[in-house]
Amino acid sequence: MSMTQHVPARASEAGPAAGSKPAQILAAARTVFMEQGFGAASMDAIAKVATVSKATLYAHFESKEQLFADMVRAECVKHARLMEAAECDERDPRAALTEIGAAFLGLLMSAPALAVYRMVVSETPRFPELGRVFFASGPARVRERILAYLAEAGRRGLLSVPDPAVAAEQFIGLLMVPLHMHRLLGVIEEPDEARLRVAVDRAVETFMRAYGRGG
Numbered sequence: 001m002s003m004t005q006h007v008p009a010r011a012s013e014a015g016p017a018a019g020s021k022p023a024q025i026l027a028a029a030r031t032v033f034m035e036q037g038f039g040a041a042s043m044d045a046i047a048k049v050a051t052v053s054k055a056t057l058y059a060h061f062e063s064k065e066q067l068f069a070d071m072v073r074a075e076c077v078k079h080a081r082l083m084e085a086a087e088c089d090e091r092d093p094r095a096a097l098t099e100i101g102a103a104f105l106g107l108l109m110s111a112p113a114l115a116v117y118r119m120v121v122s123e124t125p126r127f128p129e130l131g132r133v134f135f136a137s138g139p140a141r142v143r144e145r146i147l148a149y150l151a152e153a154g155r156r157g158l159l160s161v162p163d164p165a166v167a168a169e170q171f172i173g174l175l176m177v178p179l180h181m182h183r184l185l186g187v188i189e190e191p192d193e194a195r196l197r198v199a200v201d202r203a204v205e206t207f208m209r210a211y212g213r214g215g
Contacts, residue, residue: 022060025050026074029067034115038123072137093158094208101200105175143168159211174203
């Protein structure tokens with residue numbers, strides 16, 4: 001059975017409650033996955049670190065694949081400002097895009113996100129479905145939120161967006177290019193808030209030139 005058959009969205013959009021068994025297990029899973037990699041990690045090891053029985057573990061997560069997917073979702077939930085910002089209102093779209101961009105870049109450049117990304121890249125050749133699970137659980141969900149904002153902003157006439165899907169990809173690219181690869185490869189240290197803000201402002205400025213109303 002493929003990994004994608006093991007990853008129903010059992011966790012709620014709000015994520016597990018702090019201090020709950022699922023939250024405890026997800027924290028343990030992140031530790032084990034980061035230390036051992038996906039392939040070497042076992043449900044036994046995760047249960048031990050979480051100090052729960054295997055029965056309890058499987059009651060909440062039916063497979064290692066689903067546990068990995070929910071771990072990625074949990075990291076996204078921590079940056080819920082992105083999801084909240086992707087709601088179209090009548091304010092200046094430049095301000096909305098700045099808020100969305102800051103939340104996205106904060107997620108992208110966070111130590112947990114970088115660690116998961118590195119693990120997925122290194123493990124995917126041996127576990128081809130792992131990349132698909134990661135993409136569906138994290139990047140694709142974020143992309144859909146950005147796309148939804150752009151589509152609604154276009155519908156309301158706040159932006160001129162003929163193809164929201166393309167525009168979403170372009171906005172994500174503008175945010176990623178200046179810092180992500182450099183940080184991923186250790187070329188730069190963790191950027192401070194000022195540097196992140198500059199990257200976001202430049203991305204929004206370029207995007208608005210292309211898609212601003214009348215642009």
